[in-house]
Amino acid sequence: MRDDPVLLRGRDITRRWGGLVAVDKVSIDLERGKVHAVIGTNGAGKSTLINILSGEIAPSAGTVELLGQDVTAWTQPRRARAGLGRSYQRNTIYPTFTVFENCRLAAQASAQRPWRWWSAADRCPISVPAAHAAARRAGLEPLLQRPAGLLSHGQKRQLEIAMCLATAPQVLLLDEPLAGMGAEETDRMLALLAELKTGHAILLVEHDMDAVFRIADRITVMVNGSVIACDTPQAVRTSPAVQSAYLGGH
Amino acid sequence: MNADRGKFLFVALCFVGLALYPLVAGKFGVDLVTKIMVYAVFALSLELLVGSTGLVCFGQAAFFGIGAYATVLLSPPADPAALAWLLPLCMLAAAAYALVVGALSLRTKGVYFIMVTLAFAQMAYYVVHDTPLGGGTDGIYLNAKPVLGSLMDLGKPLVLYGFTLACLALTFGFLALLLRSRFGRALAGIKANEQRMRATGFSTYPYKLAAFTISGGIAGLSGFLFAVKDGFVNPELLSWHLSGAVLIMIILGGLGHLRGALIGAFAFALLQEFFQSEAIFGAFAKHWLLGLGLTIIASVALLPRGLVGVMGQLRERLVGGKGSKESVDA
Amino acid sequence: MTLATFLIQCLNALQYGLLLFLVASGLTLIFGIMGVINLAHGSFYMIGAYMAYALAPVVASTFDGGFFSTLAVGLVLAVLLGYVLEWAFFSFLYEREHLQQVLMTYGLILVFEELRSLIVGDDVHGVAPPEILAGTLPLGEMMTYPVYRLFISGVCLALALGMYFVFTRTRLGMMIRAGSTNREMVQSLGIDIKFLYRVVFAAGVAIAVLAGMVAAPVSSVYPGMGSTVLIICFVVVVIGGIGSIRGALVAALLIGFVDTFGKVFVPQAAGVLVYVLMALILLWKPDGLFKAG
Numbered sequence: 124m125r126d127d128p129v130l131l132r133g134r135d136i137t138r139r140w141g142g143l144v145a146v147d148k149v150s151i152d153l154e155r156g157k158v159h160a161v162i163g164t165n166g167a168g169k170s171t172l173i174n175i176l177s178g179e180i181a182p183s184a185g186t187v188e189l190l191g192q193d194v195t196a197w198t199q200p201r202r203a204r205a206g207l208g209r210s211y212q213r214n215t216i217y218p219t220f221t222v223f224e225n226c227r228l229a230a231q232a233s234a235q236r237p238w239r240w241w242s243a244a245d246r247c248p249i250s251v252p253a254a255h256a257a258a259r260r261a262g263l264e265p266l267l268q269r270p271a272g273l274l275s276h277g278q279k280r281q282l283e284i285a286m287c288l289a290t291a292p293q294v295l296l297l298d299e300p301l302a303g304m305g306a307e308e309t310d311r312m313l314a315l316l317a318e319l320k321t322g323h324a325i326l327l328v329e330h331d332m333d334a335v336f337r338i339a340d341r342i343t344v345m346v347n348g349s350v351i352a353c354d355t356p357q358a359v360r361t362s363p364a365v366q367s368a369y370l371g372g373h
Numbered sequence: 374m375n376a377d378r379g380k381f382l383f384v385a386l387c388f389v390g391l392a393l394y395p396l397v398a399g400k401f402g403v404d405l406v407t408k409i410m411v412y413a414v415f416a417l418s419l420e421l422l423v424g425s426t427g428l429v430c431f432g433q434a435a436f437f438g439i440g441a442y443a444t445v446l447l448s449p450p451a452d453p454a455a456l457a458w459l460l461p462l463c464m465l466a467a468a469a470y471a472l473v474v475g476a477l478s479l480r481t482k483g484v485y486f487i488m489v490t491l492a493f494a495q496m497a498y499y500v501v502h503d504t505p506l507g508g509g510t511d512g513i514y515l516n517a518k519p520v521l522g523s524l525m526d527l528g529k530p531l532v533l534y535g536f537t538l539a540c541l542a543l544t545f546g547f548l549a550l551l552l553r554s555r556f557g558r559a560l561a562g563i564k565a566n567e568q569r570m571r572a573t574g575f576s577t578y579p580y581k582l583a584a585f586t587i588s589g590g591i592a593g594l595s596g597f598l599f600a601v602k603d604g605f606v607n608p609e610l611l612s613w614h615l616s617g618a619v620l621i622m623i624i625l626g627g628l629g630h631l632r633g634a635l636i637g638a639f640a641f642a643l644l645q646e647f648f649q650s651e652a653i654f655g656a657f658a659k660h661w662l663l664g665l666g667l668t669i670i671a672s673v674a675l676l677p678r679g680l681v682g683v684m685g686q687l688r689e690r691l692v693g694g695k696g697s698k699e700s701v702d703a
Numbered sequence: 704m705t706l707a708t709f710l711i712q713c714l715n716a717l718q719y720g721l722l723l724f725l726v727a728s729g730l731t732l733i734f735g736i737m738g739v740i741n742l743a744h745g746s747f748y749m750i751g752a753y754m755a756y757a758l759a760p761v762v763a764s765t766f767d768g769g770f771f772s773t774l775a776v777g778l779v780l781a782v783l784l785g786y787v788l789e790w791a792f793f794s795f796l797y798e799r800e801h802l803q804q805v806l807m808t809y810g811l812i813l814v815f816e817e818l819r820s821l822i823v824g825d826d827v828h829g830v831a832p833p834e835i836l837a838g839t840l841p842l843g844e845m846m847t848y849p850v851y852r853l854f855i856s857g858v859c860l861a862l863a864l865g866m867y868f869v870f871t872r873t874r875l876g877m878m879i880r881a882g883s884t885n886r887e888m889v890q891s892l893g894i895d896i897k898f899l900y901r902v903v904f905a906a907g908v909a910i911a912v913l914a915g916m917v918a919a920p921v922s923s924v925y926p927g928m929g930s931t932v933l934i935i936c937f938v939v940v941v942i943g944g945i946g947s948i949r950g951a952l953v954a955a956l957l958i959g960f961v962d963t964f965g966k967v968f969v970p971q972a973a974g975v976l977v978y979v980l981m982a983l984i985l986l987w988k989p990d991g992l993f994k995a996g
Binding site for chain 2: 734740795801802803805806807809810811812813814816817818820821930934937938940941945971972973974975978979981982985986989990991
Binding site for chain 2: 215232235
């Protein structure tokens with residue numbers, strides 16, 4: 124394993140829908156131990172970018188490199204198995220399963236063993252402890268037996284992260300994890316993200332500017348599909364180009 | 374835990390009841406319940422697809438019919454075939470067609486999938502109906518029923534009853550184990566949110582294809598049992614009305630529960646007997662499909678969770694407010 | 704095969720394809736705009752055919768009408784039927800899952816089939832085309848072609864053009880297209896979406912019924928005709944792409960030709976050919992040939 128701190132590398136990623144260019148030659152590096160935030164107005168191309176990095180959409184041009192390998196042609200499940208985790212803006216937890224089963228099923232992806240039809244999933248020696256570990260890390264231990272649909276919104280967002288962690292990924296793509304959260308829940312989530320930094324490379328797409336400036340090590344600003352700035356939070360905050368295009372004089 | 378205990382007890386009682394039934398029933402009763410048990414195996418095959426994986430297949434009759442036709446076509450013309458190789462071969466034939474149909478249809482989504490599975494079943498129907506292979510609309514007779522050496526002669530009604538009961542129990546047990554295994558939980562995840570499964574690292578297509586093929590094989594088993602019981606097969610065994618009937622069975626019983634397939638098969642057979650009864654309906658009895666159609670519409674509209682959910686629905690009505698959680702169970 | 708025979712088969716294929724298109728367009732429209740998969744659509748076709756048979760004597764005795772009067776009466780009844788059905792039954796299906804729609808409309812098929820059996824019976828009937836259209840046209844030196852089949856093609860083409868015109872040039876068509884992509888917005892613009900859906904549904908029913916009535920002299924009237932046409936329509940929609948009228952036209956014509964020429968060259972496999980075609984297209988394009996719109 125190389126000692127390259129860059130775990131995910133996107134180069135000149137472009138995506139066209141007919142005549143419309145949704146993402147225009149975007150390059151991005153995700154380093155281990157760092158949170159890289161992507162901000163931009165609605166329609167700036169952030170969702171398309173994260174979908175291309177995770178493998179849900181194929182780019183019209185450009186490459187994606189994960190842990191040194193060119194994964195541009197890989198499907199999403201394959202990238203996920205190689206260490207790429209993804210959370211969604213809208214909750215994609217399984218509402219009828221318990222919190223524990225949500226985590227366990229996610230963890231099962233790393234050790235699927237589908238042919239052992241006689242052996243109960245609840246006694247799986249790999250996914251069960253991994254689920255406990257992920258739930259503990261996300262602070263969901265006391266809620267393990269509750270049906271996920273009955274959790275509060277903030278708890279559901281935590282579960283979304285826990286499911287991401289259950290597969291022990293090295294790269295995390297987080298799409299608006301703070302969406303719809305109150306102040307206290309936001310603090311808890313940011314503390315979790317700060318803790319997760321070590322050992323992981325995190326991409327954070329977010330609208331909550333305060334949170335972004337608190338936690339990001341690097342910020343990429345997108346407008347109309349192109350990157351207009353990629354720098355430290357301080358530099359981005361004071362950049363005149365960013366201020367006029369996006370922050371509107373903050 | 375109490376709820377699970379109750380479900381297990383219910384299923385166990387059903388099987389005990391079925392085992393003891395021939396002691397009190399006459400020839401007609403044994404024949405009828407054999408038919409119902411065959412339908413129950415058929416319904417279980419579809420439950421794996423629709424209830425457990427969320428794949429609404431409207432062409433299950435094709436696998437049933439292929440299993441039935443294979444039974445007759447592979448049996449020697451005058452002598453009984455050996456059960457030991459006939460049964461697996463018939464299941465294999467049905468599973469093989471399921472593999473092909475699944476490989477093509479599973480690339481489609483949602484409503485397309487329903488239409489494509491129906492179309493492929495219709496294709497099999499036409500092959501059997503129009504080509505000399507299937508004996509045309511007249512059908513083919515099974516002249517001698519298979520035997521297991523000198524141990525079992527499926528030509529005897531009681532032996533066939535016992536054998537069918539054993540097949541039903543084994544199928545039920547197999548599916549119960551399958552659904553609580555890692556494979557089964559993956560299917561449940563695919564049903565709940567396929568995109569999330571993919572994002573987590575599951576390649577969902579192979580799972581769905583495996584479920585589809587296994588389901589086809591089990592449907593083939595029920596086709597085999599049907600052919601042995603009736604001694605006769607005709608193209609109507611692949612008709613889409615049979616696909617509709619088995620779908621109704623599992624909805625009626627309750628989707629997402631294996632015992633729902635059992636309940637549904639019984640309920641459907643009883644409804645059929647009821648509406649076809651000349652004693653009650655007189656001249657209308659031959660228009661029994663009218664009653665069935667109205668029942669289907671009413672049951673989908675009024676009993677969204679099927680008969681399995683009736684208790685829960687009543688409880689909610691009486692007590693008011695949300696009932697207990699829905700769990701992933703057999 | 705001679706040129707004249709070839710021409711005859713082409714005309715047959717065209718006629719069959721256009722008729723299929725008419726029925727399938729109603730199906731794909733109702734699904735594309737209202738999101739309802741309606742298994743009973745084939746039953747409307749069957750109802751149309753049986754109406755052509757059963758209404759003819761009634762129309763003849765009440766006001767001495769002929770074929771065209773029967774068509775008109777049938778059309779009025781079809782619109783009424785569609786309107787009432789949508790109000791009483793289908794409007795409850797819009798929000799439901801596909802599985803429930805499939806089952807409830809399947810139940811409806813059974814009800815329709817048995818009601819037909821009770822009212823008109825299960826016999827197979829022939830329907831005579833009207834006198835003016837009963838003749839034949841010469842084709843080459845020795846062959847002739849029935850005028851009535853040309854009439855069917857003509858009616859289908861006219862209806863297809865009419866639909867195209869309504870969709871692309873009228874306000875109603877614009878509202879329908881808007882309603883299919885953004886229901887809430889259309890509602891907030893003050894357009895009564897319920898009424899819109901009812902109109903679309905009634906139109907879909909009327910088209911299928913008309914197709915059945917017009918086809919009756921050629922296909923004869925028999926109990927299983929609804930199921931047969933429904934499943935072929937499914938194949939049309941799968942090949943053409945759901946929600947796409949253009950796709951339905953291309954697919955219907957494709958099927959018309961494959962089926963007609965298949966019956967000529969490979970009579971034993973004729974029934975299966977259409978499904979083989981579907982399988983091949985699915986291999987190439989799992990979502991059908993065209994996208995919705």
